[in-house]
Each structure stands twice: as C-alpha cells, then as structure tokens.
Amino acid sequence: MKAWAILVSAGLSLGAVLPARAVAIQQITSPGGISAWLVEDHTNPIIAMSVSISGGAALDPPDKTGLANLVTDLLDEGAGDLDSQAYQGKLNDLSIGLDFSVGHDSMVIGLKTLAENRETAFGLLGLALAKPRFDPDAIDRVRSQELSALAQELASPRSIAARALAALLFPGHAYGRPADGDPESVKSITRDDLVMWAGHHIGRDALVVSVVGDVTPDQLKPLLDAAFAGLPQHVDPIDIPDVAPQGAGKVDVIRKPFAQSVAAIAEAGVKRADPDWYAAYVMNYVLGGGGFSSRLMTEVRVKRGLAYDTESFLVPRDHAGLIEASVATRNDRVVDSLAVVKQEWVRLAENGVTKAELSSAKKYLNGSFPLELSSTEALAGLLNVIQRDHLGIDYLERRHKLIDGVTVADVRRVARRLLRVADMTTVVVGDPRGM
Numbered sequence: 001m002k003a004w005a006i007l008v009s010a011g012l013s014l015g016a017v018l019p020a021r022a023v024a025i026q027q028i029t030s031p032g033g034i035s036a037w038l039v040e041d042h043t044n045p046i047i048a049m050s051v052s053i054s055g056g057a058a059l060d061p062p063d064k065t066g067l068a069n070l071v072t073d074l075l076d077e078g079a080g081d082l083d084s085q086a087y088q089g090k091l092n093d094l095s096i097g098l099d100f101s102v103g104h105d106s107m108v109i110g111l112k113t114l115a116e117n118r119e120t121a122f123g124l125l126g127l128a129l130a131k132p133r134f135d136p137d138a139i140d141r142v143r144s145q146e147l148s149a150l151a152q153e154l155a156s157p158r159s160i161a162a163r164a165l166a167a168l169l170f171p172g173h174a175y176g177r178p179a180d181g182d183p184e185s186v187k188s189i190t191r192d193d194l195v196m197w198a199g200h201h202i203g204r205d206a207l208v209v210s211v212v213g214d215v216t217p218d219q220l221k222p223l224l225d226a227a228f229a230g231l232p233q234h235v236d237p238i239d240i241p242d243v244a245p246q247g248a249g250k251v252d253v254i255r256k257p258f259a260q261s262v263a264a265i266a267e268a269g270v271k272r273a274d275p276d277w278y279a280a281y282v283m284n285y286v287l288g289g290g291g292f293s294s295r296l297m298t299e300v301r302v303k304r305g306l307a308y309d310t311e312s313f314l315v316p317r318d319h320a321g322l323i324e325a326s327v328a329t330r331n332d333r334v335v336d337s338l339a340v341v342k343q344e345w346v347r348l349a350e351n352g353v354t355k356a357e358l359s360s361a362k363k364y365l366n367g368s369f370p371l372e373l374s375s376t377e378a379l380a381g382l383l384n385v386i387q388r389d390h391l392g393i394d395y396l397e398r399r400h401k402l403i404d405g406v407t408v409a410d411v412r413r414v415a416r417r418l419l420r421v422a423d424m425t426t427v428v429v430g431d432p433r434g435m
Helices: 067-074 084-093 115-130 136-153 157-169 183-188 191-201 217-228 277-289 295-303 331-351 355-367 369-373 376-388 395-404 408-418
Strands: 003-006 023-029 035-040 046-054 097-102 106-114 207-213 251-255 260-268 309-316 321-330 425-430
Touching: 023 217, 035 217, 035 376, 046 115, 046 376, 067 097, 067 136, 067 191, 084 115, 097 115, 106 115, 106 376, 115 217, 136 183, 136 191, 157 251, 157 260, 157 321, 157 425, 207 217, 207 376, 260 331, 277 295, 277 309, 277 321, 277 331, 277 355, 277 395, 277 408, 295 309, 295 321, 295 331, 321 331, 331 408, 331 425, 355 369, 355 395, 355 408, 369 376
Parallel strands: 035 207, 251 425
Antiparallel strands: 003 023, 023 035, 046 106, 046 207, 097 106, 260 321, 260 425, 309 321
C-alpha cells in the first residue's frame, strides 16, 4: 500500500466532507484481486464509490443501439432472489444510493451509503452485477420509459443536432450511433440480448474502482470482493478502432418549425493522452469554455447580442478527440452568429491568446479545481476519471503545474493545429433564414 499526499491550499476549502488538509490516495487490492483507490475520510459516516466498466455503448451491435443503455437501466430492477420491488425496497429502506449510467466508452456506477450499511450496500451492488434478473415485466416497464424519453429527446433541437452531427462525423463507426438508441432498435431488443451483453461485457478485468469515505483498507477489501468477485474474470476483447472525424466543410440544415435554431459545430480535437492536452484545455477556456469571460460569449452575445448562449468544449473519447462549439439563436440571426464563431476560430488560430488571457485562464482553471473535491461522491468520481485516463496516482499533486506550464506559444501552436475553419462540420436545426 502506498499513499500520495496532496496538499490543498487552506484558502480553497474542500467543503464539509474534505476540509483543507492532505488527501491521501491509497492503492489497495482485495483478497479476490480487485484493485481500488481509496481516500479515507472519517469526518462523516458516509462511503461513496465510483466504478467504471470499460466498453459502454460502443459495444452495441449496429442494429441494437441502446442495448447497453437498457441493460444499465435494468441492473437495479431486481437481482438474485429479489424482484424489482424487493430490491428497490432494500435500497430505499437503508437510504442506499445506487446509480447506473452508460456512455460510448464505459458504464459508470455510483454507490453511496452510510458506513453502518456498507455490507448490505456492496452486497446489493454485487448481486445486481453478477445476477441481474431481467424480468419480463421490468423490461417492458423500463423500455416504455426509455421510449418516452426518446420521444422527448427527438423533439429537442439540441438533441437532433447532436445526433445528426455524430452521424456526419463518424459514419459507420460506433461513435456515430446514439448511446440511447432509436425507437426501432430499442423496441427490437430481447431479453436474450440483455443477458448476452451483460454476460460478455461486465467483468473484473474491465473495472476501475475508486472509494472515498468512512472506511479503512481492511474494511474495504472484503467489501470489494462482495461487490465484484462474482463477476467473470475476463470480458470480451474491446475491438473499437480509432477514428478520425469526417464531414470537413459540410453544413447540414435540418428544417424544423422552431422559433429558434441550434447550431452544433465540431472538428478534430485531442484525446486525453495527447501531449497538447493542457495547452488545448487552456485554449478552449479562452475560446468558449470560460462562460462570460470567453471570446465567443463576448463577441456573439455581449457585444452583438446575436445569441443568448454559445460555448466551446473539448470531447476526449477513447478512440477519437473533438473540439465542439454550439450556438442557439433566433432564426434570423443564425448566419451572423456562425460568421462570428468562425471569425473567433480564425482570430485565435492566427494570433493566439494574450498574456492577460492566459493568466486569467490559468488562475480560474487551477483556482476552481478544489470545488471538484467538495464531496465524497465528487472526489470518488474524479479519482475514477484519473484512473481511467491513466493520469497517475499523483495527478492531483501535479495538475496545477501542468496547467501553469502552458505558455502563450503553446496555445498559439495548438490553436493553429486544431482551429481550422475549413474542417468544421456544422449542423443547424430550426428554420434559419439565409441558409
């Protein structure tokens, strides 16, 4: 066992759960071989665990999109000898929070419990993962809920734009298909499909586990085995190819009778392991990630009043990286809004950032970071991301230095690499005039 002490400035409190003091990350392994990172915090009798299982919706067969999502939504709808009502009743009676979600690259599990209920909580999670019931009545009920949610999503201009943009960027690839599927595919999923997906893709060698709270290493080790030892040792190999985004220069207008239009824009970005990640991170803050201090918000909304909302963000996936932007505005202002977005893309690529912008970005990105450690759940989730992205157990200690090390020249170089107007792929949903 080894621990890394990460000192947090007394001026940036970690909140009620983790006050300003050293945070020690311990790497432990259970008797059954389950590895986890642990941060002990005995301030409150609460334990939070964040788990990710590699794979996610990208593993869905092309004609069964939404399969991983339906599996995820059913895992706590009965397991072992407990039907849905009995299983949910135990969670509710003991105030155990258990949440499952899925993206393209992983399934994510969140568990929160009072320390006195830890054996039951971890045991219930283990039952859900190793012995899900997938009862027909639960399948029908949850499927109906998902179809209702899909109907609302497919009526949302933002969702329509996001789906269309993904299809343009990644034709024929798993990233081009929606994680929650479409109504036809969700209707076609059978119980056998659910059993197959869970049995082939939920296993011990795909786990990343982080725990924070009122538990010692010796107490946690048997809990890890209770939660995960019942899983198969190995999952099917993940054979998802890396992919470069397509659709450079394309503009797709999807006509809908909306009073406003939403535009979604993307081009190739950087993955998390890219050496240019931190320079791109700072660059994006200045471009459109910094709220009202960003260039996009200043130029599009504040100075010109063209749109209420605009932003940019990095999307690092396991097999592709993107930089995206969005703008929502009245139909008669879409053309002008997009022109300003492109103008700022070009200006940053040609001239980079000022010293003042760089200093402000670093100050915010480092100064706001402790807020991500303000609760057991938040810290457990952050530790899980650090593990998944292979950033190292000492990442919290090194992070501010990595950001502080970014120079004006770094940002200019990376902006020239990434911000290429000719490579933009754009989707506009609404009734934009002049397009």
